[in-house]
Ligand SMILES: [Ca+2]
């Protein structure tokens with residue numbers, strides 16, 4: 230009987246969590262740390278009252294942010310890169326401070342000259358420095374699920390220790406499009422779970438519908 234009570238409490242707690250309205254991450258509320266062995270040069274700072282994370286140089290950083298990704302989960306953020314075009318731009322979900330190059334299924338890249346080389350990751354766009362401010366609404370739950378305790382923000386440029394800049398603004402992880410603080414771009418297009426080999430093309434198609442220039 231005690232066991233049963235515990236289950237009820239646990240499920241009520243989970244229901245409360247899943248119905249919570251998403252909110253933008255305020256980076257000033259988190260400690261920003263170097264991730265794995267990839268915080269090599271440059272800096273991580275905040276702007277826009279904490280709602281923008283600004284990376285410079287060649288650095289991957291993480292914040293301890295708990296999330297549970299289900300099949301309906303959405304990752305929203307506005308991205309802008311300037312300066313030298315970097316090798317990788319992206320956001321990853323992780324459970325520890327390390328990664329395996331051939332097992333990056335919870336990594337989402339939106340651009341960079343090396344993004345297409347990482348076949349184990351999800352490639353959602355071919356953003357190039359100077360493309361301006363672009364808002365992404367990525368149905369990450371179609372690509373992976375699970376519980377995570379950190380978010381990783383990636384500006385990778387091993388060839389140039391300085392000169393690249395990337396900013397991530399209004400980042401949110403929502404249980405569903407309806408729970409997002411970001412209003413959905415017009416006519417969001419859902420993609421069914423693709424096979425790994427096929428999903429690059431499908432993802433670009435989805436992002437083409439969801440990619441939205443911000444004035
Ligand atoms: Ca890891």
Ligand SMILES: [Ca+2]
Nearest residue numbers: 316385386387
């Ligand atoms: Ca690199």
